Amino acid sequence: GEDVEQSLFLSVREGDSSVINCTYTDSSSTYLYWYKQEPGAGLQLLTYIFSNMDMKQDQRLTVLLNKKDKHLSLRIADTQTGDSAIYFCAEEGYNKLIFGAGTRLAVHP
Amino acid sequence: NAGVTQTPKFRILKIGQSMTLQCTQDMNHNYMYWYRQDPGMGLKLIYYSVGAGITDKGEVPNGYNVSRSTTEDFPLRLELAAPSQTSVYFCASSYQSPGENTEAFFGQGTRLTVV
Numbered sequence: 001g002e003d004v005e006q007s008l009f010l011s012v013r014e015g016d017s018s019v020i021n022c023t024y025t026d027s028s029s030t031y032l033y034w035y036k037q038e039p040g041a042g043l044q045l046l047t048y049i050f051s052n053m054d055m056k057q058d059q060r061l062t063v064l065l066n067k068k069d070k071h072l073s074l075r076i077a078d079t080q081t082g083d084s085a086i087y088f089c090a091e092e093g094y095n096k097l098i099f100g101a102g103t104r105l106a107v108h109p
Numbered sequence: 110n111a112g113v114t115q116t117p118k119f120r121i122l123k124i125g126q127s128m129t130l131q132c133t134q135d136m137n138h139n140y141m142y143w144y145r146q147d148p149g150m151g152l153k154l155i156y157y158s159v160g161a162g163i164t165d166k167g168e169v170p171n172g173y174n175v176s177r178s179t180t181e182d183f184p185l186r187l188e189l190a191a192p193s194q195t196s197v198y199f200c201a202s203s204y205q206s207p208g209e210n211t212e213a214f215f216g217q218g219t220r221l222t223v224v
Contacts, residue, residue, distance in 0.1 A: 008149055031210045042113070042199055042215030043152075050210070088151065090207075095159055096142065096167065097207045101151035 004089055004100035011106045018076040020103045022089030027070060033090040033097065034063065034074050043088060047074075081107050110135050115200050115216035122190040122223045130185040130219050132200030140203045141183040142167075142213070143175065145196040152199065158183055159206075190223045197221070 003025045012018045024032065030051050035043040049056045049063045049072070056063045062075040076083055086102040116131045134141065139160045144152040144167075154167030158177040172194060174186040183202075187194060198219045205211040 004151070031207070033207075035213075040217075042201075042217050043213075044215070045212045048210065092207045095140070095165070095206050096154050096157055097213055098154075099144075099152040101149055 004091055004098055006087075006089055006100035006103045008101060009104050009106070011108065012079050014079060014081060014107050014109050016079055018074075018079045018083065018105055018107075020074045020076075020087050020089075020105065022072040022074075022100055024070050024072065024089070024091040024098075026091050026093065026098075027067070029091040031092060032065065032072050034061075034072075035088040035090060035099070037086040037088065037102065039085075046087070076105075079105075079107050081109075083107055112136065113200055113202055113214050113216040115198075115219050117219060118217065119220050120222070122187075122221065124190060124192065124223060126190050127186070127188050128190070128221075130187075130198055130200070130221075132183045132185065132216060133181050134183075134200075134202040134214070135181065136202065136204070136214065137180060138202035138204050138214075139180070140206060140211075141177065142201045142203075143173070143183070143185045144199045144201065145169065146199060146218075147196050155185065155198075187221075192223050195221060195223045 033048045034046045036046045060077045089100040090097045142157045143155040156175040200216045203213045
């Protein structure tokens with residue numbers, strides 16, 4: 001079945017890199033997504049990666065995809081307090097997105 | 110564009126009461142979704158719609174109903190509220206299916222407590 005798994009919590013020091021990991025089950029997903037949820041708000045698309053790519057870089061964000069292991073990661077360089085949020089990994093399902101439980105990123109001084 | 114608008118933002122219901130969560134979008138999106146978010150459980154899909162007049166069940170549809178009479182609106186109905194329905198509810202929309210690399214836009218959420 002379709003399932004997406006993430007660790008629930010990550011704490012990093014301001015200025016360090018954050019790495020959020022995700023495993024998924026549906027190898028037929030054409031795209032994989034990262035969404036960000038700030039406190040009291042809905043989710044917003046952060047970035048995505050096409051399944052034929054191994055890596056995608058977008059300013060401070062780097063997405064790595066290992067299709068063989070069905071593993072997706074999101075690296076945030078120079079993490080700032082404004083990056084504190086919940087990060088959701090998502091894969092495609094039939095006419096829907098399937099989300100992981102979300103990783104709460106806490107950034108401390 | 111206002112995007113996806115949900116009302117109300119907060120609601121407390123008594124067991125057995127009914128209510129409708131409203132969702133409207135002004136982006137002319139075909140696809141609309143209702144998710145619920147429970148702590149540590151991520152988002153679970155309740156119902157979705159691929160266009161006006163067409164709805165389908167998601168992972169957790171029991172206890173809920175939806176309708177899609179217009180492209181803009183996708184209300185979610187709770188007929189007999191139960192404590193297990195205490196959650197944060199998110200409505201979302203997208204122009205195409207997620208399989209076509211389309212962004213899903215989310216509303217601000219409705220925090221529902223059933224007591």
